[in-house]
Amino acid sequence: MSSKLDLPGTEWRGVSPRYIVVDLVGNLVFGIIVVVATSIPAFITGNVYLWTIPASFAIIVLIVLALTPRRVRAMGYQLRDDDLVFRKGLMFQRVVAVPYGRMQLVDINRGPLDRAVGLSELKFVTAAAASGVVIPGLPEADAEELRDRLVELAESRRAGL
Amino acid sequence: MTEPAELIGTGTRLADGQWHRLHPATPLLKGGIALIAIIGVVIVNLRDVLINIVLGGGPGEEYDPFVWIIEHEYAGLILLAILVGLLLFVGGFYVSWRMHTFRITDEVVEVRSGILFRTNRRGRLDRIQGINIVRPFLARLVGAARLEINVAGQDANVQLAYLGSAAADELRREILLLASGTRAEPSESTPAGGIIDQLLAPELPQDAAAPESVVQMHLGRLVGSLLLSGFTVVVIVAIIALAVVTATTREYFYLLGFVPGVIAMGSYYVSKFTRSLRYSIASTPDGIRVGFGLLSTSNETLPPGRIHAVQVTQSLLWRPAGWWEIKINRASHSSAKGAAGQANTTILPVGNLADVTKVLELVLPGIDVDLVVRGLQGGGGDDGFTNSPRRARVIRWFSVKRNGFAVISGAVLLRRGAIWRDLTVVPSARMQSVALQQGPLLRRLRLASLRLHTVAGPISPAIGALDRDDAIGAFGSIADAAIASAGADTSHRWRA
Numbered sequence: 001m002s003s004k005l006d007l008p009g010t011e012w013r014g015v016s017p018r019y020i021v022v023d024l025v026g027n028l029v030f031g032i033i034v035v036v037a038t039s040i041p042a043f044i045t046g047n048v049y050l051w052t053i054p055a056s057f058a059i060i061v062l063i064v065l066a067l068t069p070r071r072v073r074a075m076g077y078q079l080r081d082d083d084l085v086f087r088k089g090l091m092f093q094r095v096v097a098v099p100y101g102r103m104q105l106v107d108i109n110r111g112p113l114d115r116a117v118g119l120s121e122l123k124f125v126t127a128a129a130a131s132g133v134v135i136p137g138l139p140e141a142d143a144e145e146l147r148d149r150l151v152e153l154a155e156s157r158r159a160g161l
Numbered sequence: 162m163t164e165p166a167e168l169i170g171t172g173t174r175l176a177d178g179q180w181h182r183l184h185p186a187t188p189l190l191k192g193g194i195a196l197i198a199i200i201g202v203v204i205v206n207l208r209d210v211l212i213n214i215v216l217g218g219g220p221g222e223e224y225d226p227f228v229w230i231i232e233h234e235y236a237g238l239i240l241l242a243i244l245v246g247l248l249l250f251v252g253g254f255y256v257s258w259r260m261h262t263f264r265i266t267d268e269v270v271e272v273r274s275g276i277l278f279r280t281n282r283r284g285r286l287d288r289i290q291g292i293n294i295v296r297p298f299l300a301r302l303v304g305a306a307r308l309e310i311n312v313a314g315q316d317a318n319v320q321l322a323y324l325g326s327a328a329a330d331e332l333r334r335e336i337l338l339l340a341s342g343t344r345a346e347p348s349e350s351t352p353a354g355g356i357i358d359q360l361l362a363p364e365l366p367q368d369a370a371a372p373e374s375v376v377q378m379h380l381g382r383l384v385g386s387l388l389l390s391g392f393t394v395v396v397i398v399a400i401i402a403l404a405v406v407t408a409t410t411r412e413y414f415y416l417l418g419f420v421p422g423v424i425a426m427g428s429y430y431v432s433k434f435t436r437s438l439r440y441s442i443a444s445t446p447d448g449i450r451v452g453f454g455l456l457s458t459s460n461e462t463l464p465p466g467r468i469h470a471v472q473v474t475q476s477l478l479w480r481p482a483g484w485w486e487i488k489i490n491r492a493s494h495s496s497a498k499g500a501a502g503q504a505n506t507t508i509l510p511v512g513n514l515a516d517v518t519k520v521l522e523l524v525l526p527g528i529d530v531d532l533v534v535r536g537l538q539g540g541g542g543d544d545g546f547t548n549s550p551r552r553a554r555v556i557r558w559f560s561v562k563r564n565g566f567a568v569i570s571g572a573v574l575l576r577r578g579a580i581w582r583d584l585t586v587v588p589s590a591r592m593q594s595v596a597l598q599q600g601p602l603l604r605r606l607r608l609a610s611l612r613l614h615t616v617a618g619p620i621s622p623a624i625g626a627l628d629r630d631d632a633i634g635a636f637g638s639i640a641d642a643a644i645a646s647a648g649a650d651t652s653h654r655w656r657a
Binding site: 003004005006007008082083085091092093094095096097098099101102126127128129130131133157 | 313492593594595596597598599600601604605607609612614615616617621629633636637640643644647648
């Protein structure tokens with residue numbers, strides 16, 4: 001029996017595979033900056049042992065990059081009758097359920113990388129900051145359709161604070 | 162004037178949709194303390210000069226503006242300047258008071274203020290999270306009170322400072338009546354007594370609440386809870402450290418440094434004590450009324466359905482006495498402090514089990530009290546809670562038996578801790594979302610953690626180390642309960 005978190009009877013809709021590219025590039029850029037920054041002391045002092053710091057960071061970045069396709073495939077959401085369920089995470093799994101009536105606003109964000117491959121990020125905001133439902137890697141048209149759908153659902157199920 | 166004079170209502174009812182002005186003593190109460198302080202400084206300085214003149218001595222050797230003025234014979238000019246300044250000051254306050262108007266219609270409360278920079282603030286009545294009436298000591302002397310209407314959000318309060326004391330009570334009753342969704346005519350208010358009567362009146366008026374619903378703070382318990390607080394532990398540790406240092410070094414000099422500490426400590430205890438005196442929580446038709454204070458009093462009414470989470474905690478020090486503290490999460494942020502200088506999210510600073518059950522019945526009507534008591538005191542086992550499995554003891558050394566949750570109709574209960582016990586109750590109608598989480602360690606142990614999201618506050622309801630299948634089941638049932646009760650919830654129009 002699996003010890004992972006699997007919700008019974010849930011058909012997950014995944015995010016676009018193109019998001020793998022966005023996530024890879026983003027992580028790669030961040031990783032290069034970190035590795036370069038941490039190797040400055042080793043360059044200056046010439047101490048061989050100091051190279052272990054950028055080396056360990058490089059290994060972590062490589063693992064993160066290697067797992068990116070699986071991590072992106074692990075993301076998913078489902079529009080149930082009365083709530084939105086979103087899951088993410090490979091190592092640290094997280095599943096959130098937000099009733100539509102709790103919606104305060106919906107954001108659509110597009111970063112430069114997202115725009116290059118035609119993706120959007122949708123953010124569902126409730127009165128609780130901790131809800132944190134951010135669905136990345138949605139094709140632009142899908143994101144706008146999903147936003148309109150969510151607003152419509154929230155309108156019909158409006159609840160107080 | 163920006164508005165015709167006839168728009169200013171003259172009737173005694175404030176919630177009639179007309180524009181009204183604040184209490185005439187408002188300028189004095191708002192700027193009064195500064196003015197009195199300035200006059201005090203002036204008089205103290207003058208006294209030296211007067212004594213010198215009367216005793217026939219020359220002007221003091223020290224540099225003193227008054228001496229300088231008298232020596233240079235600028236007295237007349239200076240007096241004129243002071244007079245003009247005072248006139249401007251008083252005139253400014255008067256105009257600001259004239260321009261500060263408010264009105265309460267059936268839908269909104271609206272305040273207009275400012276002389277050069279006009280402000281217009283409108284709050285919707287059905288979004289009210291609580292109404293607070295604060296009476297600082299100076300305001301009580303002139304029979305005035307400050308009314309604060311809290312709505313959700315940071316810096317989103319509508320403040321009416323100051324109103325007549327009786328008018329403030331009456332206004333709160335009417336606002337809550339309008340907000341409650343009823344259209345019934347308000348009943349006649351009770352006539353207010355004189356200033357002396359108001360000063361001597363009990364903190365909670367006799368007719369405000371049914372006596373059996375009132376929780377009062379026991380004096381001995383208040384003192385005890387202060388002595389058994391974490392602060393006292395710090396003080397005792399400091400005293401021991403000081404004694405050791407003094408005994409080993411024989412340097413009594415260190416004791417002197419402790420004097421300011423003793424004074425600060427004393428004032429801390431005294432202020433906490435006086436602020437918590439006359440503490441009461443009561444149920445009124447328009448919600449829970451929390452009141453306290455000896456000299457400066459404050460009381461707040463929280464309409465039904467404004468409480469997003471409740472947490473009952475007990476530290477190890479309070480265990481022998483059986484005392485508990487209750488905190489709440491709420492959507493508004495009042496500028497007034499709660500009892501004992503705590504944030505006003507602490508609604509019961511200290512109480513025994515009977516008080517706790519009474520308060521919980523007030524804030525969460527219809528809750529299963531037996532289950533709550535078991536949740537507070539139970540040691541685990543088959544007591545209505547779904548507890549962590551035995552394999553979770555690796556990460557919950559002492560509390561593995563107590564660490565659990567219960568989903569009942571209308572609320573979710575989370576029980577944690579064996580040494581510092583706490584029980585969190587989240588009404589499902591107020592829950593924003595629910596999350597299920599699992600990291601690598603929990604996955605190895607086939608465990609998962611559960612987190613309920615509410616508006617920001619001192620409580621973040623979460624429970625870790627639950628059996629994976631229990632957690633998944635709870636996730637589903639909590640999500641369903643949240644939807645069902647949010648749809649059925651009508652507490653924002655509690656009298657409709």
